[in-house]
Ligand SMILES: Nc1ncnc2c1ncn2[C@@H]1O[C@H](COP(=O)(O)OP(=O)(O)OP(=O)(O)O)[C@@H](O)[C@H]1O
């Protein structure tokens with residue numbers, strides 16, 4: 001009875017000391033280290049190197065992942081931020097000496113038919129006599145391009161293309177691969193469709209009748225025209241890529257110029273960035289497997305996942321296809337979304353698959369969430385009643401500080417519960433260090449400007465509001 005009361009003997013297990021230092025265990029003050037790559041590779045704590053972060057807006061999800069990225073970079077894991085909508089990561093990646101690629105309406109192009117470095121890598125693999133790897137690299141590049149065209153069509157039409165259209169696209173892309181010199185763009189794909197080569201006509205099932213072919217491909221042609229002529233999704237995807245992504249540096253795609261109301265373009269750009277990013281990782285992995293380049297480890301960051309998923313029926317499948325890697329070795333994945341309700345608001349057939357993202361993640365990190373979320377969350381991750389209450393308490397609104405006349409920090413800011421399978425969660429408070437604060441201000445737009453006090457304010461009166469402005 002007495003011993004239980006002695007600090008810290010009543011506490012069960014310690015916390016893992018492998019990985020990026022995150023902060024302090026909320027109840028014991030012990031240091032908590034965690035990141036998906038170290039926990040998978042060095043500590044064998046999780047079954048795959050991925051983390052799914054959930055929590056209400058503004059509680060510090062991006063900040064937590066930024067820490068994992070910065071710490072991981074120090075251990076040699078290159079962070080790849082495939083689509084930064086805020087921008088939350090640009091300052092950090094720039095500070096790490098990485099590559100910042102800007103995309104948006106009228107800012108930069110990302111050609112979704114560009115196989116990136118896959119062609120070059122395939123050539124190197126051929127010269128090295130690595131035929132299997134070469135085949136895989138080319139097959140992956142082909143599949144990625146096909147998935148991306150289908151994804152853009154899905155976003156444009158709010159429903160996936162039909163089976164027949166998928167086969168037509170597949171055949172047309174193969175024709176492009178074989179007969180086109182240089183890197184094709186969407187306009188070239190449209191031209192193949194119009195030229196109606198025999199391979200494409202065969203899968204279109206036009207039965208030798210050109211009029212029938214035209215009828216069958218009319219919708220597809222219309223969609224491709226919209227994509228190439230600056231339709232709803234603009235011209236971002238229809239021109240040659242301006243800045244190719246590097247494989248040996250941290251990278252961020254800055255897509256923050258896209259307006260939040262431009263839902264479709266946001267989703268399309270996110271997908272295009274993921275496709276380019278995962279394609280690059282695959283190439284790097286294949287070259288490393290063949291012993292042609294040193295093995296690099298990447299932490300791929302997909303923030304604001306819900307924005308891509310809400311863009312239309314069938315998007316979950318596209319995300320799943322794009323984010324799947326041939327060889328998972330050395331690649332950590334961090335996915336961030338708000339709540340399970342975002343995932344469950346999807347169309348019936350997508351819902352279960354979206355839940356699978358959470359279920360399959362090596363670790364789930366949950367921040368403040370409303371109590372109504374708990375039944376949905378517990379169906380994907382086991383949470384005890386105490387853990388559920390803890391999460392619910394972190395979403396309480398901040399208290400009003402009557403002395404300073406403003407709100408205090410939200411109680412749940414920076415607090416997370418790290419869950420691995422059925423193990424008890426580790427509650428942690430993310431502690432920011434001084435050097436981090438400079439690259440950490442995601443509320444920049446809301447900071448008061450340094451306005452000089454009005455002459456009548458009485459500079460020496462000691463008014464708190466004067467100090468606030470200063
Ligand atoms: N551990 C922390 N200590 C102090 N400030 C923090 C901490 N975590 C986050 N913040 C601050 O809280 C604000 C919001 O953080 P952040 O952008 O990471 O939240 P988020 O959960 O990603 O939000 P959203 O869902 O809107 O993307 C930022 O200004 C950040 O600097």
Ligand SMILES: [Mg+2]
Pocket residue numbers: 061062063088303
């Ligand atoms: Mg965020």
